[in-house]
Amino acid sequence: MTWQEALSDYRHYLKIERGLSTNTQQNYIRDVKKLIAFLGANDLGDTPVDIEKETVRQFVxxxxxxxxxxxxxxxxxxLKSFFNYLVFENYRKDHPLDLIESPKTGRKLPDTLSEAEINAVINAIDLSKPQGERNRAMLETLYGCGLRVSELINLKISDLYFEEDFINVIGKGDKQRFVPISTVNKKYIDIYRKEIRIHQHIQKGFEDTLFLNRRGKKLTRAMLFTIVKDLAEKVGLQKRVSPHTFRHSFATHLLQNGADLRAIQQMLGHESITTTEIYFHVDRSDLKRVMNEFHPRKPSSV
Incomplete structure (x- = not known):
């Protein structure tokens, strides 16, 4: 078995059996390609089947x-995922990383923006340009619905259920969820749709795509990152801001205002509640408020 054959089979496994998104598949494949590049740089002819533990350890x-x-x-x-697959499919009998532990990294806390900073970024959008209304609608949707980048750029007009106050979101692994949408958010999307988008020449195949670039096609992830980065610089934010920051801020502000963690989990589309629990970092003083408000031995007023 060659590396290319192994990667092809592995990609099929990630897509069909694990149901991972294209971006996640690419990340897994990229990890294996780094090992392949290491072998090439050192003139090593190991295959996926016969590569030894010592070689993999040297790469690590x-x-x-x-x-x-x-x-x-x-x-x-x-790499562990890749070799787990090879062992599972009986291409290998041993796992070359079974004794290698990942370094301790700690739990990375997500960057968030305050409500004032969110407003400052959105208010910095130049509405005199046609793309201004689009950008405002996009950022309001990122923050108002807590979407991932891929979920926003793939959002369809047919996914908008405004009468029911929901939007249909296709998340990781093509999993569907319905997310509530506010009146304010609906207003800005409607302004973009009825005043800007309606006048665009839309390329074939993108008629149902909500947010379009100037050429009438779907926006790229890179373009959305650029829009957010430029706005953050424009208002002088001293933070690393990305589209995902709006999603983190959405969850953080909901939790600060008393929302149930399970409800936040469903809106974010997290499979595990453990992933959502990271947002507990945001305001530890709020834990004190909860204790004083709900514990049976809370302080009583005299």
Whole structure:
């Protein structure tokens, strides 16, 4: 079995059996390609079936010299998944990473913006330009519905159920969920649709795509990142801001205002409640409020 054959089979497995998104598939494949590049650079002819533990450990050692613990952990996790697949399919009998542990990275807390910072970024949008109304509608939707980047750029007009105050979102692994949408959010989407988008020349195949670029096609992830980055710089934010920051802020502000963690989990489309629990970091003083308000031995007023 060659590396290319193994990667082809592995990609099929990630897509069909694990139901992973295209971006996630690419990340897993990229981890394996780093190992392949290491073998090529060192004139090693090991195949996926016969590569030995010592060779993989040497690769991990080389990675450790040039990457931070988080990146090291990412690659080790990706390689473990790949070799788990090979063992599962009986291509290999042993696992070359079974004794290699990922470095301790700690739990990375998501960056968030305050409500005032969210408003400042959105208010910095130049509405005198046609794309201004589109950008406002997009950022309001990122923050108002807590969407991932891929979920926003793939949002369809047919996914909008405004009479029921919901939108249909296709998340990771093509999993569907319905997310509530506010009156304010609906207003800005309607302004964009009825005043800007209606006048665009829309390319064939993108008639149902909600947010379009100037050429009448779906926006790219890179374009959305650029829009957010430019606005953050424009208002002078001293934070690393990305479209995902709006999603983190959505969850953080809901939790701060008393929303149920399970409800937030459903709106974000997290499979595990553990993923959502990371937002508990946002305001530990709120835990004190909850204790004083709901514990049976709470302080009583005299």
């Amino acid at each position: 050692y080389e990675v450790a010299k040039t990457m931070n613990p988080s990146s090291q952990s990412r690659i080790i996790s990706g």
